[in-house]
Amino acid sequence: MPSCLIHGKQVGGGAPVRLMGVINCSPESFYAGSYVPPGDVREQALAMVRDGADLIDIGARATGPGAPPLPPSGEIARMEEALSALDGSGIPVSVDTTVPEVLEACLRHDVAAVNDIRGLADPVYAHLAADSGLPVIAMASRIRPGDAQSVEETLENLKGVMARCTRHGIDQYILDPAIGLWVQGRTPALDWLLSRNFRRFLEFDRPVLAAVSRKSFLGDLLGRDPKGRLPGSLVLTVLLVQQGAAMVRTHDVGETRDVLAVLQRMG
DSSP states (O other), X not given: OOEEEETTEEEETTOOOEEEEEEEOOTTOSSGGGBOOGGGHHHHHHHHHHHTOSEEEEEOSOOSTTOOOOOHHHHHHHHHHHHHHHTTSOOOEEEEOOOHHHHHHHTTSOOOEEEETXXXXXXXXXXXXXXXXXXXXXXXXXXXXXXXOSHHHHHHHHHHHHHHHHHTTXXXXXXXXXXXXXXXXXXXXXXXXXXXXXXXGXXXXXXXXXXXXXXXXXXXXXXXXXXXXXXHHHHHHHHHHHTTOSEEEESOHHHHHXXXXXXXXXX
């Protein structure tokens, strides 16, 4: 069975479902509750690890449609502050950035994985990621993050991501099918279609990430703002894990851990 090793923990291949806790260092984030001020990053990361997180995903720039621009220098400053707070802590960290110079700055710190929502479409970025020797979480993207408009295009994008990994000698990676409203033209209907067809993304024999926490298509269905989307996030997470998700990216580590424990007990 396919697997990937991150910070000594196996992802996929029959291992327990792994949890990636989200720490946003961007006050512009779509979910205000996920923003963590620089002085609180270490404490929040430790709390997430106590709650069951296997990996902490650090991001410093909002990436949703309509998010305000942030120059690389600003993203670097935010990432440097957050990562400096975690250096030496032993907490496994992934860095969520698409910008080569930001990744280069991040790699000067204690980093366990690279999270690229452009799916290594930038060859300079891909070269840096490959040289780091770190595992990569790569989203289904052709040029822009999540730019597929159908299930079939998503599958094609994932094939392209895998080809880039092969080209750059990256053999430790996790695929992300890019559920979410990443670009103009994508709709909540597509997110539900991707979720219903999640099992198809396992056909590449790689671990697959479920990243649906509090996303807008849940709000569209439920009529809830991000603060009120936890129940919907948990239900969909269970359904995606039942379809084979090997890792879950979540803002709500403790709650997600609990529902997965119940799911495992019932299995």
